[in-house]
Amino acid sequence: MSTQTAQLLDGKALAQRMQAELAEQIQTIQGQKGRAPGLAVLMVGDNPASAAYVRNKERACERVGIASFGKHYSADVSQAELEADIEALNQDDRVDGILVQLPLPDHLDSVALLNKIHPDKDADGLHPVNLGRLVRGEAGLRSCTPAGVMRILQDYQIDSKGKHAVVIGRSILVGKPQALLLLEADATVTIAHSKTANLNEITRSADILIAAIGRPDFIKADMVKPGATVIDVGINRIIDYEGKSRLVGDVDFEAVRAIAAYLTPVPGGVGPMTVTMLLQNTFQSYQAF
Numbered sequence: 395m396s397t398q399t400a401q402l403l404d405g406k407a408l409a410q411r412m413q414a415e416l417a418e419q420i421q422t423i424q425g426q427k428g429r430a431p432g433l434a435v436l437m438v439g440d441n442p443a444s445a446a447y448v449r450n451k452e453r454a455c456e457r458v459g460i461a462s463f464g465k466h467y468s469a470d471v472s473q474a475e476l477e478a479d480i481e482a483l484n485q486d487d488r489v490d491g492i493l494v495q496l497p498l499p500d501h502l503d504s505v506a507l508l509n510k511i512h513p514d515k516d517a518d519g520l521h522p523v524n525l526g527r528l529v530r531g532e533a534g535l536r537s538c539t540p541a542g543v544m545r546i547l548q549d550y551q552i553d554s555k556g557k558h559a560v561v562i563g564r565s566i567l568v569g570k571p572q573a574l575l576l577l578e579a580d581a582t583v584t585i586a587h588s589k590t591a592n593l594n595e596i597t598r599s600a601d602i603l604i605a606a607i608g609r610p611d612f613i614k615a616d617m618v619k620p621g622a623t624v625i626d627v628g629i630n631r632i633i634d635y636e637g638k639s640r641l642v643g644d645v646d647f648e649a650v651r652a653i654a655a656y657l658t659p660v661p662g663g664v665g666p667m668t669v670t671m672l673l674q675n676t677f678q679s680y681q682a683f
């Protein structure tokens with residue numbers, strides 16, 4: 395068995411560095427602007443995972459000097475009330491970014507809500523206008539998690555040009571925008587999903603393998619090409635053999651670590667970069683107006 399282990403891609407350290415730089419930039423610019431940047435995170439109900447994500451985002455805002463305009467609604471809030479509040483935030487000059495924390499209760503139409511957000515305040519980069527800009531290769535607000543993955547690759551000087559990148563997952567949140575960003579970076583891209591035939595064969599040909607599936611330890615060592623870069627987007631809460639609850643990714647970390655050249659840990663890989671790109675998007679909108 396090989397004793398070589400992959401270099402870990404430290405998203406947490408990169409996120410801290412980027413947030414420190416952002417805090418400095420905000421400090422410098424806000425005097426001229428006469429106000430701090432502002433982000434509104436709208437959360438509905440009391441899903442504990444969503445509440446933790448929202449807290450995390452608001453703490454990150456505070457660290458870098460972004461003002462929070464978030465609102466927490468009871469689970470039975472109406473579509474009309476949320477749409478009216480989004481409209482008010484669209485008009486509010488103190489607010490540069492708006493995001494609706496997903497998932498939402500079943501009675502709400504999340505797509506209609508996302509579409510209500512003004513494209514220039516679409517901090518999550520999920521509005522059809524921003525997704526359209528991504529497809530066209532035009533400047534715009536990019537979806538945070540895939541943009542965070544690209545930033546990690548860039549920071550570690552892992553060039554996508556001419557490489558075969560395989561993205562497993564085709565969600566609008568991660569998989570599809572990820573594939574488009576890799577294409578923009580001149581990779582040759584394959585998108586795989588639950589109906590893909592011969593998945594192992596495809597993943598074994600990947601120079602860059604991105605797992606955005608939502609299944610613990612799905613990517614085994616025999617699915618990875620020796621020397622590949624493996625990015626684990628998955629966040630799965632499991633109960634381990636000691637009965638303890640913990641977070642794991644989509645990649646069988648220890649096994650793949652012995653095969654890959656680069657690997658993101660979970661936690662501490664892509665997750666912190668998602669939050670950082672959200673702050674970056676808010677700052678980008680702030681600078682633009």
Ligand SMILES: NC(=O)c1ccc[n+]([C@@H]2O[C@H](COP(=O)([O-])OP(=O)(O)OC[C@H]3O[C@@H](n4cnc5c(N)ncnc54)[C@H](OP(=O)(O)O)[C@@H]3O)[C@@H](O)[C@H]2O)c1
Pocket residue numbers: 539562563564565566567568569586587588589590593606607608609627628629630664665666668
């Ligand atoms: N690190 C972060 O900041 C961050 C951010 C967002 C999401 N996440 C995590 O990333 C994971 C994916 O999120 P998501 O929102 O994209 O999830 P999603 O909407 O559930 O999409 C999962 C994708 O995985 C595919 N898939 C499921 N089982 C498969 C299988 N056996 N073989 C091949 N493909 C399979 C699905 O294929 P079909 O389309 O055919 O169903 C789907 O396209 C989750 O663990 C989520 O928690 C992390």
